[in-house]
Amino acid sequence: MPIIRSDEGEKEALLHASRLMLVSARTAPKSGGVDDILTAVVFGKEKEALAEEMDKIGEERKIEGFKRDAKNLKDSEAVVLIGVQGTWSLRMNCGACGYATCSEFDEAEKKAGLDFVGPTCVFKALDLGIALGSAAKTASLLNVDNRIMYRIGTAARRLNLLPGATVIIGIPISAKGKSIYFDRP
DSSP states (O other): OOOOOHHHHHHHHHHHHHHHHHHHHHHSOOGGGOOOEEEEEEETHHHHHHHHHHHHHHHHHTOHHHHHHHHHHHTSSEEEEEEEOOSSOOSOOOOTTSSSSHHHHHHSOOEEOSSOEEOOOHHHHHHHHHHHHHHHHHHHHTTOEEOOBHHHHHHHHHTTSSTTOSEEEEEEEEOOSSOTTSSOO
């Protein structure tokens, strides 16, 4: 009689859940109906390399939060990366980016900061937030522990895991007896 043990079944379920999270991010509403969201699931050796890059950034910047989040990532089965191509405008002339018009924004030099490339169109940032919320909700509906983490995106961009993304955020996922993403030091 075939038996699926918990470790094998949970790992398979988490990878399936991560794929459903990608669908949620893709189908989340987008400003002007323009989809500039990029997604990926990272696991195995690539996930470990991502966590190592986070540790490296923590050392370089002397920020313990990177090391704490890297440990969370190492203890996770996978991470869903969600990014956006945010350095072009929707031609709304809203000024939220700091420029008077979208033409000024579009003509402005795009620069890489320590973590992301900017300036970013506020509507693209909103699209990213909606996609993240949609993906996290899907994980929650499937009883998959998760947490949205900025620092994962910093390392993912340095490793070019989502080519073309100017801002990336990570959502690690796990299934343990207690969520590993809370009560952190």
